[in-house]
Amino acid sequence: MARMAARGSSLETNDLRKVGLKVTLPRVKILAILEEKQDLHLTAEDVYKALLDSGEDIGLATVYRVLTQFEAAGLVQRHNFEGGSAVFELDDGAHHDHIVCQDCGRVEEFVDTTIEDRQKTIASNHGFDITTHALIIYGSCRREDCPHREK
Amino acid sequence: MARMAARGSSLETNDLRKVGLKVTLPRVKILAILEEKQDLHLTAEDVYKALLDSGEDIGLATVYRVLTQFEAAGLVQRHNFEGGSAVFELDDGAHHDHIVCQDCGRVEEFVDTTIEDRQKTIASNHGFDITTHALIIYGSCRREDCPHREK
């Protein structure tokens, strides 16, 4: 039992090496938080609080810097939903869009090839080279457990 | 020649009365700016500068307050494109999406019924009551006159 996980070769570590970022504690921890909450879409503040909760003493400025680097490296995606702060999620490489519940904040993801195709056609009709796109559907999830949370 | 336009019954005035907003000079002027630049998507700052340019002495805070009221009243739409500030445009009632040139900032609008329909299906599949949606395609317009402007 002298194989990995013994030291310095976790998933996070490899992800960081892969994109050429020095393996530092803040980067590893932030990446771990994002992996741990794959299904959520976190603000920089959310990540910061999660770090504090797990006992790490990492500054908010560093969280912003690291998230921005991760975005540049293609490790995470940044989204500008309504409501002030940007949210981040791990970029698994597969593009997807979002459907957001305005009552409880739940975010679900989807991909629709029909829509993707139409977008290419539309961009082309307008003479645009498409770089990327953002499609967000807003609505109410109507679930029993929808906490209708504050914000 | 004693009919309208003589006093207080311009398009703007009527629009404001219609939504139950008191007809004040700042509101009329801001609405006029937005009508004048139908094709553009203006930030609050843009509107503020346009007001100064036309000699009006209206505060930036008022511009924000008025735009927010207009949004609530359904007169304008607010969009959160990338890049810090929200942009506003007149809401003509007809929904449309956007295609944004990341080089020159040009914004074009489009509607695609196929996409609209797919969205309804998707929302339904996820058990959501759809409220609204935002679809933004980012790309390069590749035009000769694309000024490749700064921001």
Add this chain to the structure above:
DNA sequence: ATGTATGCAAAACATTTGCACCTGG
């Protein structure tokens, strides 16, 4: 008149940056 709207300045946020210190390779 009188309740609401506006202007200005200050506050509130989200995000970025400068700089001295710390750390990973």
Add this chain to the structure above:
DNA sequence: CCAGGTGCAAATGTTTTGCATACAT
């Protein structure tokens, strides 16, 4: 050791708010 990373505090940029004054109705 040394370049690059981090923490903290201060700077920025955007949007909101408190309050005294001005204005529609």
